[in-house]
Amino acid sequence: MAEILYIDSNAKLAQLCLSYHSKSQNNSPYYLFLDTEFIRQTTYYPKLALIQITDGEQLAIIDPLAIDDLNPFYKLCFNTDITKVFHSGSQDLEIFYYLWGELPRPIFDTQIAAAVLGYGQQIGYANLVHDLLHIELDKSQTRTNWLKRPLTPAQITYAANDVIYLEKIFHQLLSQLNELNRLHWLDEDFRQQSLTSTYCIKLDEIWRKVKGFQRLRQNQLVYLQALAKMREEFAIKKDRVRKHIISDDNLLKLARSQPRNHQQLINCDLPEKQANALGEHIINNIKLSDKITIDKHPELPKKHILNNQQEAICECLMALCQLSAKEHNISTSFLCQRKELEKLVIHKDNIEQSNSSLLNGWRHELLGNQVKMFLSGKAQLTIKDGLLGLENG
Numbered sequence: 001m002a003e004i005l006y007i008d009s010n011a012k013l014a015q016l017c018l019s020y021h022s023k024s025q026n027n028s029p030y031y032l033f034l035d036t037e038f039i040r041q042t043t044y045y046p047k048l049a050l051i052q053i054t055d056g057e058q059l060a061i062i063d064p065l066a067i068d069d070l071n072p073f074y075k076l077c078f079n080t081d082i083t084k085v086f087h088s089g090s091q092d093l094e095i096f097y098y099l100w101g102e103l104p105r106p107i108f109d110t111q112i113a114a115a116v117l118g119y120g121q122q123i124g125y126a127n128l129v130h131d132l133l134h135i136e137l138d139k140s141q142t143r144t145n146w147l148k149r150p151l152t153p154a155q156i157t158y159a160a161n162d163v164i165y166l167e168k169i170f171h172q173l174l175s176q177l178n179e180l181n182r183l184h185w186l187d188e189d190f191r192q193q194s195l196t197s198t199y200c201i202k203l204d205e206i207w208r209k210v211k212g213f214q215r216l217r218q219n220q221l222v223y224l225q226a227l228a229k230m231r232e233e234f235a236i237k238k239d240r241v242r243k244h245i246i247s248d249d250n251l252l253k254l255a256r257s258q259p260r261n262h263q264q265l266i267n268c269d270l271p272e273k274q275a276n277a278l279g280e281h282i283i284n285n286i287k288l289s290d291k292i293t294i295d296k297h298p299e300l301p302k303k304h305i306l307n308n309q310q311e312a313i314c315e316c317l318m319a320l321c322q323l324s325a326k327e328h329n330i331s332t333s334f335l336c337q338r339k340e341l342e343k344l345v346i347h348k349d350n351i352e353q354s355n356s357s358l359l360n361g362w363r364h365e366l367l368g369n370q371v372k373m374f375l376s377g378k379a380q381l382t383i384k385d386g387l388l389g390l391e392n393g
Helices: 010-026 071-077 092-101 110-115 125-133 151-180 183-193 204-209 217-237 248-257 260-268 272-290 309-329 338-346 361-375
Strands: 004-007 028-038 047-054 059-062 082-086 107-109 378-385 387-393
Touching: 004 010, 004 151, 010 028, 010 071, 010 260, 059 151, 059 260, 092 272, 107 110, 107 183, 110 125, 110 151, 110 183, 110 248, 110 272, 125 151, 151 183, 151 378, 183 361, 204 217, 217 248, 217 272, 248 260, 248 272, 260 272, 309 338, 309 361, 309 378, 309 387, 338 361, 361 378, 361 387
Parallel strands: 004 059, 028 082, 082 107
Antiparallel strands: 028 047, 047 059, 378 387
């Protein structure tokens, strides 16, 4: 194992990042393998506790709790000559977005790469290491409090393994992708993963995260929208988990009852502590929501119920999807969800309106074009020698 550098000062971080920058200028392509450890049990924002990084030669554990200037690391992440490699990197990228308001580019995610190579749609890091390298990773530190200091040697080794083997599985996956000519399949997935819109907080849409919102009547959603936005703003301000501000169940009760005074709040089963702390804000938001015109009310997602003919067509498309997935050794659900096929069936006369993922990128290459041909009547399912297929004509 390479020596593990423990970076716990501004000077050490600056020196480490300078070393990586220098090597990126002499090596093309150049990759950095990254992982983070964080705690997010009681806070709104994840608390960054550790950053693991290697280029396959120089391995370091960065302690952000001991460093007050992460700017050298920021510049490293945004060096476009360096591809940043993660496994299931969305949570790591979310942390960087909260830190800097933007996201590193370019990136590579080995979980997504594994999916297009047939290793499963959301395979975990330890399972992928086992499948590719035949190594069983130590799981003894899974419940570690990464904010506690000092870290033990066992904890440091455990954290380092998250990038040591990441570098090894990446090169195996990259080789397989190039051999199968699938590397370009990942471009759109990585682009989507790098969009700031994926991580930014949309306050006016946060009501959609309230569990059970579908049970409300249409005219109650405007109150839920205002109350959910208010809760989110308090959660952000106080850096607390949103359910600790007001539970989802209580938000739904408030949206149904629309209390106008303190006693009515209590009658909604809102705990008295929350009623005292938030009561005025709740009542004001409800009264303000009364004034919102119907044309500006939020709407429940439209449910499209397929008729018998559409159901039958959708079953045919599922058969095409299964055939394509099996042919290319990837999971059916990763290639296409049934709801995507339903959208295409509903919009078959103006298919672009479906905004389906099958209309772009590698999914279009594998399946989307076949689906369009079938829906337009330019191709049909056939059986030859007992095998199902699609035939033009």
